Amino acid sequence: MSQEPHGTLDEDNPREPAVDVSTETQEYPGFTKEMEPRPDHGEDSYRGNDRLKGKKALVTGGDSGIGRAVALAFAREGADVAISYLKEEEEDGQDCLELILAEGRNALAVPGDVREEDYAAKAVGEVVGEFGGLDILVNNAGYHLEQPGGIADISPDQLRRTFETNVYGTVWMIQAALPHLSPGAVIINTTSIQGHHPSTGLMDYAATKAALNNLTFSLAELLGPKGIRVNAVAPGPIWTPLQPATTSEEKLEKFGDATPLGRAGQPAEVAGAFVYLASNDARYVSGEIIGVTGGMHLA
């Protein structure tokens, strides 16, 4: 690994450890090594218990942030894990692959752009070819760009990028994966508190996450009869590269402060919800959204 994780999560008090994030912004897509403090993906804290033993997973946006924490937790639970990410994120991608390999699991990178229609079939084909199947699809790749002025400032390019990454990309990944999914397979979408309580500075993004919530419900209904479960995890403010790469200094200054727990979360604090939904512990759970928000309610 080219870097050390920051801090551990063994405090009993959920308000600790505080995540005092730097207000320094960086170029999109954002890189883990440039973040202060370094995000905690569970490197020192996540302990697996064979809950995904022998499963084969694909995590989009798995190079960094929440996706990296999910990839690491899945590997520690005994799964082989493939990750996708944008080509310019190769360094973060390689660091995540190392984490998976260190658990003695198979790791695979399928870099590419989820906005491109052909990418999904290519990526899923490579994963199935290499791992011999697919049991868990995590649609986690996502894009947002803060526009403090609201809807008037959302450019055509931004609107397209946000919807094509978050919604189109998810639909294409699911379409490509479906022929390979058997009873017991699981789809998990990363949505957001924004899908329930939209901010005026993230209106387009919030609408994509609401769309993903809605898709989660209809897909659960459609795929339940096939024994395939579909759920979502809706995070609150989590310290990942997406934030310094797309958010203003003013917002970073207060990042997480408005949550009842009074702080931003770490990627590692979100991973457990994905593990639960992917595992047999959740075998009667489908069409559900689990909030990991620092106390903000989804209702």
Ligand code: NAD
């Ligand atoms: P992140 O930047 O670490 O991860 C997002 C990843 O999405 C990137 O690493 C990139 O690989 C991938 N991605 C973006 N556009 C892509 C494209 N066109 N093709 C392929 N991959 C692409 O940030 P994160 O916060 O861990 O984001 C993961 C998910 O969590 C996103 O869906 C995001 O909307 C969601 N989320 C994040 C927060 C938060 O506060 N960080 C809160 C709620 C939801």
Ligand code: MG
């Ligand atoms: Mg990244």
